[in-house]
Amino acid sequence: MMSWKEYAESIQRAGDVRDNRDSRCERATSAPRPSPVPRVVADSLYREWVKALNAIDPCDPNDGFPQEHWRRLHTASFWWLEGYGRQAARDGWVTGDVFGLRKGCERRGGLIDQMDGCRALVMEGRRARWRSYGVAFSYAAGAYPDLPAWWSV
Numbered sequence: 225m226m227s228w229k230e231y232a233e234s235i236q237r238a239g240d241v242r243d244n245r246d247s248r249c250e251r252a253t254s255a256p257r258p259s260p261v262p263r264v265v266a267d268s269l270y271r272e273w274v275k276a277l278n279a280i281d282p283c284d285p286n287d288g289f290p291q292e293h294w295r296r297l298h299t300a301s302f303w304w305l306e307g308y309g310r311q312a313a314r315d316g317w318v319t320g321d322v323f324g325l326r327k328g329c330e331r332r333g334g335l336i337d338q339m340d341g342c343r344a345l346v347m348e349g350r351r352a353r354w355r356s357y358g359v360a361f362s363y364a365a366g367a368y369p370d371l372p373a374w375w376s377v
Contacts, residue, residue: 321367323373325374351363
């Protein structure tokens with residue numbers, strides 16, 4: 225009778241053919257899915273967002289912009305950027321999707337504007353979901369990619 229060590233060595237030498245859990249086909253399908261946006265492009269977009277937000281004075285809104293709404297967007301944008309920004313850029317979110325604003329239509333712009341300061345956010349690829357006062361909301365990347373960023377309105 226063989227010892228367990230000899231048995232294991234014989235299996236290694238012969239190659240594990242007793243099951244299909246490590247077959248080449250299965251390994252190929254379980255590999256991590258590549259990001260839809262090249263990492264260099266996504267990192268560049270993320271740095272662009274950081275630079276734009278760092279240049280904003282939270283106490284000095286653009287002409288005609290309500291002070292409280294300006295501050296709320298500023299705070300929410302930094303919160304989102306810190307927690308979700310890098311991965312969202314890699315998943316294909318663009319500036320208009322996230323920071324877009326429709327002038328005169330509060331809470332009808334991009335993700336940050338629609339969330340209105342809510343922090344109960346779940347981002348799954350190109351979809352964002354959150355709850356506010358018990359009501360569930362969702363938003364998909366690509367809904368409003370051409371909206372201007374709230375800081376440029």
